[in-house]
Amino acid sequence: MKIVCNRQELLESLNGVSRAVSTKSSIPAIEGILLKCSNDTVILTAYDLEIGIVTSFVADVKEPGEIVLNSRLLIDMIRKMSSETVTIDADSELKAQITGGITKFSFVGIPASDFPEMPIPDAENTLTLKASVLKEMIGKTIFAVSTSDQKPVHTGTKFIMNNDSLTMVSVDGYRLAVCTQKVDFSNDNKSFIVPAKTLSEVTKLMGEGEEDVNIGIARRYGVFQLNNYTVITRLLEGDFLDYKKSIPEGFKTRVKIGVRELFDAVERASLIINDRFKSPIKFVFEDNRTVVTCATALGNAYDEIICDTEGDAVEMGFNNRYVLDALRNCGCDEVYLEIGGPISPLKMVPVQGNDFLFLLLPVRIKTAD
Amino acid sequence: MKIVCNRQELLESLNGVSRAVSTKSSIPAIEGILLKCSNDTVILTAYDLEIGIVTSFVADVKEPGEIVLNSRLLIDMIRKMSSETVTIDADSELKAQITGGITKFSFVGIPASDFPEMPIPDAENTLTLKASVLKEMIGKTIFAVSTSDQKPVHTGTKFIMNNDSLTMVSVDGYRLAVCTQKVDFSNDNKSFIVPAKTLSEVTKLMGEGEEDVNIGIARRYGVFQLNNYTVITRLLEGDFLDYKKSIPEGFKTRVKIGVRELFDAVERASLIINDRFKSPIKFVFEDNRTVVTCATALGNAYDEIICDTEGDAVEMGFNNRYVLDALRNCGCDEVYLEIGGPISPLKMVPVQGNDFLFLLLPVRIKTAD
Structure with a gap:
């Protein structure tokens, strides 16, 4: 595998997906980022088994291939690199060489086959809304999410699509936060519970708020599409508080x-x-x-x-x-x-x-x- | 004791002296700041038994007196106060009332007699230099000060006044930093060792660097005068490395x-x-x-x-x-x-x-x- 790409573009994409990298794990692969290179495109994936983030960017792919590289090491190296063009070259023994100008790093990667299989849910595009609207709704509810493990389903925010409105609800046993906005969607009424950690990462990936966010829902997974990132998250299951009664x-x-x-x-x-x-x-x-x-x-x-x-x-x-x-x-x-x-x-x-x-x-x- | 004063002026003075407040002590008085109020002047003193800082400001002293107030509590209260004028009123039972506009705090102070006696060394004014010069010299030497307790004398920087120059030396066993500047002084050659902690606090108390700093030396104490603050520090004693030989x-x-x-x-x-x-x-x-x-x-x-x-x-x-x-x-x-x-x-x-x-x-x- 060999690519030549723009340092800044690579760094931004790495930073984006790195939000789903596990920081403490006994599995080295999930402390890494999977690079898949083909057809002048590099696809980056991070997946900590709860939340996965995928993005891609255009690069000069000299030799297609895939490898997992330690996220912290790779990002630090790219950040400190003095040249604006970076080459990543990995041989068949997984020895990766990162070169920028006269600077050269080398370290050993992890086979792509060690990277956990990420579910690619066959989600219907249930809902599209402006990033700024989603950002505001998350801000108004996430603070009331439970941080205790006693009732895991309350560590997420419930999304309720009903007629032409989206309602988000968080509750931790001492307080309740409900936020409702009008949205357009053509599908059936539906509700699902998204882990607070996912919402917090989605917020950080959103830009100025002008772009659209697509939220797709499959049986046990949610898919957020925004800003050239795809965020795949496990949904929470269980009895959520019947908030209207409270x-x-x-x-x-x-x-x-x-x-x-x-x-x-x-x-x-x-x-x-x-x-x-x-x-x-x-x-x-x-x-x-x-x-x-x-x-x-x-x-x-x-x-x-x-x-x-x-x-x-x-x-x-x-x-x-x-x-x-x-x-x-x-x-x-x-x-x-x-x-x-x-x-x-x-x-x-x-x-x-x-x-x-x-x-x-x-x-x-x-x-x- | 009762004073009425400007909030901002009080806050800046408290912040300045608070650098010498002990953060963890079993003696409540040295976690406090001593306020001495008389003749339209408030003198603030903090002293953690190693380093003492004194400053004063003009206030409307309605009733002279003195009290020790917990530094963190007092500073937080003054910082959050919404009015620009603050009243501090302490009765004979040491109950202090801090009032600003409609906001009122009350808490119990500590008798001034519990505050440790700070040495007021009878220092000769040995040396005067520009704050900017001292700041630069500290910056060029403090990083090489030892942080280990093995040789306590090397946890300070040695000042050597010799002819018309001041030399500062730090050493930690692995590296040595020496900085020399021409200065005017009329006294005899002299050398003394100032704890790095004092130099670090002195640096933070210095303003833009245009003002003069006076350094006075008594037998076991050093006195830095700058920017309306007096910093009194214990000097370190012991065999400092003969750096020239190294x-x-x-x-x-x-x-x-x-x-x-x-x-x-x-x-x-x-x-x-x-x-x-x-x-x-x-x-x-x-x-x-x-x-x-x-x-x-x-x-x-x-x-x-x-x-x-x-x-x-x-x-x-x-x-x-x-x-x-x-x-x-x-x-x-x-x-x-x-x-x-x-x-x-x-x-x-x-x-x-x-x-x-x-x-x-x-x-x-x-x-x-």
């Missing part, structure tokens, strides 16, 4: 509040929380102001925010990180907080539109100050 | 070589070195070129650099990190490498001027390739 109807208190102001106040109050000294943040929602307080062995914090409140005054406690996550990802300047009572979940929705809904479970607080 | 006279080979080219080649060759697979970088200095190679179980690297060589061809091995450190800190485009033979130390000096001299011990390499 969302309370109506409210007794509704607060219209500035996102930045509330975020800053909670962040300040969080200064007296640390790994050793923990306490919920206490909110008092009352006429035209929200009082934010926190008390730990380290000290006390007090803040007030001017806001619009309808309904009953109410006092509630929340985990500071969950409040900060929701406010950081809501993507708007003002939200409604809708509350059924001091121990009901708090519903956060935008003041304009209805593209997201976040639900936060309160923490029981001592009523005496 | 520098070989003359050479059999002299190479004039580009710093960037050599750095890049060594950095590339270093890609096949890791924690598990180590090997020296091999240099062959010969007529008009330097060949840089390295071989480990990971692979091989080969590079060539065009250069001017006088004298015998020679083959030597070096620890890659030591070569990179020297080239990164030499501050010039071209250096001379002066070599007495394959097992003599390599002397690196500037092509123009003579402000630095780096000495690197070679590593024995197998002569067969």
